[in-house]
Amino acid sequence: xxxxxAILVSLLEKPGSGYELARRFERSIGYFWTASHQxxxxxxxxxxxxxxxxxxxxxxxxxxxxxxxxVADLGQAVLSSWLHEPIEPESMRHDLAVKIRGAAFDDPAAxxxxxERHRRTHTERLAHYLAGEARDFPGPGPGPxxxxxxxxxxxxxxxxxELQHVVLRGGIAYERMTLAWLDDVLATxxxxxxxx
Numbered sequence: 001x002x003x004x005x006a007i008l009v010s011l012l013e014k015p016g017s018g019y020e021l022a023r024r025f026e027r028s029i030g031y032f033w034t035a036s037h038q039x040x041x042x043x044x045x046x047x048x049x050x051x052x053x054x055x056x057x058x059x060x061x062x063x064x065x066x067x068x069x070x071v072a073d074l075g076q077a078v079l080s081s082w083l084h085e086p087i088e089p090e091s092m093r094h095d096l097a098v099k100i101r102g103a104a105f106d107d108p109a110a111x112x113x114x115x116e117r118h119r120r121t122h123t124e125r126l127a128h129y130l131a132g133e134a135r136d137f138p139g140p141g142p143g144p145x146x147x148x149x150x151x152x153x154x155x156x157x158x159x160x161x162e163l164q165h166v167v168l169r170g171g172i173a174y175e176r177m178t179l180a181w182l183d184d185v186l187a188t189x190x191x192x193x194x195x196x
Contacts, residue, residue: 003035003043004052008071008079011053013160015070018044028132028164044069052078100185109193112186119182126175129168137165 010016010024021044022037035043047053052075057065071079096118103111 003039004047005079005082006035007040007043007047008052008075011069011071012076012079013164015068017058017066017068019066021069028168047075050074103189107193107196108189109196112189112193115182115185115189119179119186122175122178122182126172126179129172129175133165133168133172137161137168 006025007021010021014024016024018037018041022035022040025035025040044053048055048069051072053069054072055067055069058068059065096115099111099114
């Protein structure tokens with residue numbers, strides 16, 4: 001995937017300025033595809049010159065006008081073409097896993113603080129995802145949403161929101177799996193350190 005595809009998806013969900021788009025990347029899309037503010041502005045400018053997005057000036061009271069972007073017909077066609085292309089399943093590239101294996105040739109206890117640091121980061125990310133889910137998808141608790149035959153208590157979601165939620169649920173499941181694995185790693189490292 002290219003950043004252009006992530007930008008097209010975000011703008012189809014809701015038109016916005018470069019600043020608003022960058023905030024969305026920080027808040028939700030960035031969970032799965034990261035981009036800096038500068039990168040987003042640079043790519044938006046190129047997408048506008050390529051005819052993928054349209055921009056209009058929006059007056060603001062007490063502030064300079066902002067440029068609001070929407071997806072042009074060509075951008076919609078590019079995204080549609082990309083959505084229909086097959087992609088290869090992602091291969092996992094995990095530096096920490098290689099370090100853990102390498103600890104067999106050094107002192108396994110030396111990795112305990114590093115694994116604990118990773119665990120804190122993933123704990124914070126899981127809490128952030130869960131808070132976002134509670135904020136953006138209120139309803140009957142965690143887990144898959146009810147199907148169309150049984151709408152959620154807060155009313156049925158549209159397809160876009162349903163798909164946003166299923167991606168967020170994937171992130172939540174991934175963080176929970178990662179935390180369980182890190183707990184296993186820590187237990188193993190502590191056991192090996194005690195046996196030395």
